[in-house]
Amino acid sequence: MNVTKNQIDDLNIELTIAISAEDYAEKEKKRLSAYRKNADFKGFRKGMVPASIVKKLYGDQALYEAINSVIGEQLDKFIKDNNLNILGEPLPSESQKENEWKSGNDFEFKFDLGLSPAIDIELGKDDxxxxxxxxxxxKAVADTKAEMLRQYGSLQEGEAAGEEDYVIADFRQGDKASEGAYVAVSKVEGDAKAKFVGAKSGDTFDVNVNEAFVNETDRSSMLKVSKDELAALDPVWNVTVVNVKTFVPAEENQETYDKIFGEGxxxxxxxxxxxxxxxxxxxxxxxxxxxxxxxxxxxxxxxxxxxxxxxxxxxxxxxxxxxxxxxxxxxxxxxxxxxxxxxxxxxxxxxxxxxxxxxxxxxxxxxxxxxxxxxxxxxxxxxxxxxxxxxxxxxxxxxxxxxxxxxxxxxxxxxxxxxxxxxxxxxxxxxxxxxxxx
Missing domain, CATH: 1.10.3120 (Trigger factor, domain 2)
Structure with a gap:
């Protein structure tokens, strides 16, 4: 067996491990014996299968396991003996040549090792x-106060819908109807938004719901029909505004103070x-x-x-x-x-x-x-x-x-x-x- 180190630089090592048949023969023999001991074939008692049959069936596996064991031991020994602090695990080298996996052959394996850098830091008052x-x-105080009051605000009756308001509307198409649907004006997309902005109770207009409400799940829920039904319907629905809800921030008073910070x-x-x-x-x-x-x-x-x-x-x-x-x-x-x-x-x-x-x-x-x-x-x-x-x-x-x-x-x-x-x-x-x- 021969282990050769090629120090590429301070952080990289290429390690070559060359082994001959005598280096792995004993382990190979033990692996074959273990396979024979556990082999269960019709016509043979367990553990009495002829060695030739066992080797034919399990020889390649036993060879691989034996060589892998020897290589693993040599890698661990090299790392320990040289007190190396490696990163990750050794990798097969990109320059590794293909071995002929046949019992009795010599084998050569190359591995790349990445080394952890030495770190030494001294710290003091000069740092x-x-x-x-x-x-x-x-401004930050004013903005935060306004946001807090908005958080504790409420929806109240409004007249003409603004971009931040809500419209409660009935949607109809033939015998299909969805009454009392809440529409956030800010979420309406495309040209339809202009129809909702400024809308008042009693207003009526047509809307292409596919363009106005692009999320299919939300659209299906709002119109109270399944997605399959929705796909089969004309996308144009008639909208009747029932009323407008406008969001009003909470008033700055004791009740609001108590809600935000706790009583008193x-x-x-x-x-x-x-x-x-x-x-x-x-x-x-x-x-x-x-x-x-x-x-x-x-x-x-x-x-x-x-x-x-x-x-x-x-x-x-x-x-x-x-x-x-x-x-x-x-x-x-x-x-x-x-x-x-x-x-x-x-x-x-x-x-x-x-x-x-x-x-x-x-x-x-x-x-x-x-x-x-x-x-x-x-x-x-x-x-x-x-x-x-x-x-x-x-x-x-x-x-x-x-x-x-x-x-x-x-x-x-x-x-x-x-x-x-x-x-x-x-x-x-x-x-x-x-x-x-x-």
Whole structure:
């Protein structure tokens, strides 16, 4: 047996493993014996099938398994003996020549190994970054107040329909009728919108529903007919406006304050404005913190100057996902992969450098936070603690979600540790300028 290393560069090795018949003969013999022991053929007792028949039927498989075992052992030994930190797994070399798979032959296999780069980062007060403190403008407060009042507004009787109003109408075509259908004027498309804008109770007009309401499911539901029936009908329907509903924002009064903030929390217009300002500032602070975290990540990766065996990684990604992705898809997403992968390597280095650990409480808290975010997205901002805990436990059972949460917790711990040792200055900035930084 002969193992030859060809160091292509600092991050790539081509390894050649040449084996002779004597290197795999014993393993091949044992594999054939195992097949014979378990072979079950009519006319022979189990385990007593002639060796010649077993070799004829299972010889190729036994040879493959024996050689694969020897090669695997030699790869593992080489990596361990040379203390290599490899990326992914070894790949068959593109220069591999075809072997003749015949027992007793010599074989030569070539493998490409991608090496993980050495990372060493020293951090101190000379490393400087900026945290942007976004200022709350009067316009932002006014816009947010208006939006809150809209959220707690209501539909009221209107006269002429505006573009943001609703029309309640009867649709008729022959003996078919759909009465009391709600039409959001803003959702009407094409020339038909002009017929609805300005419409009043009692107005009547014809509409091509296929052009006005392009979503077939919505159109079928509005007209109360199946999709099959709809396709067979003339698309032109007569519309009679029953009445108009216009959306009116809530009035700024105690009842509205209580609905938004809870009973008695806000009592005056000044307190309303202060609460709105506080909410905006909290949101801005979260954005600033996130931007700082992203800036720290980018700074650390740049400082580490992480070099990667990109050609190897591209092949490795493709070979391990060829049933899911084409090489064109791998190419398209490769830069994003490299960005995440570089951060992963830097993060792992800093976890060790700062001696950071993740415990069960960290994971449970992260899962609860993610569950709370999901509930909030569905309009449930105040979920009971027990429900959050149960949801978190279920989330952690999902392998992919668990892995993502581990990465998130690691990033948070590393960023927090880095903040303690570098210099972070604060800079006031308008929202407009902050958005331009993204």
């Amino acid at each position: 400087k970054l900026t945290r942007h403190k976004i200022e709350v403008s009067p 929390v806000v009592k005056t217009a000044e307190e309303f404005e202060a609460k709105v300002t506080e909410r905006i500032q909290n949101s801005y602070n979260q954005e600033s913190d996130y931007k700082l975290s992203q800036d720290i990540q980018a700074y650390l990766v740049k400082k580490a100057d992480v070099k990667l065996p990109e050609s190897f990684l591209k092949r490795w990604l493709y070979e391990n996902n060829k049933e899911k992705f084409t090489m064109e898809q791998v190419e398209k997403d490769f830069d994003a992969f490299l960005k995440d992968f570089r951060w992963q390597l830097v993060r792992e280095f800093l976890m060790k450098k700062f001696d950071l650990k993740i415990d069960d409480k960290d994971m449970l808290d992260a899962a609860k936070g993610f569950a709370a975010y999901q509930y909030a997205m569905y309009g449930m901002p105040n979920v009971p603690e027990q429900l959050l805990s149960e949801a978190a436990v279920e989330l952690l059972k999902d392998e992919r979600r668990h892995r993502n949460l581990v990465e998130s917790v690691e990033s948070e711990k590393v960023i927090s540790a880095v903040k303690e040792v570098i210099t972070i200055s604060n800079r006031k900035i308008t929202e407009e300028k902050f958005r331009a930084l993204a």
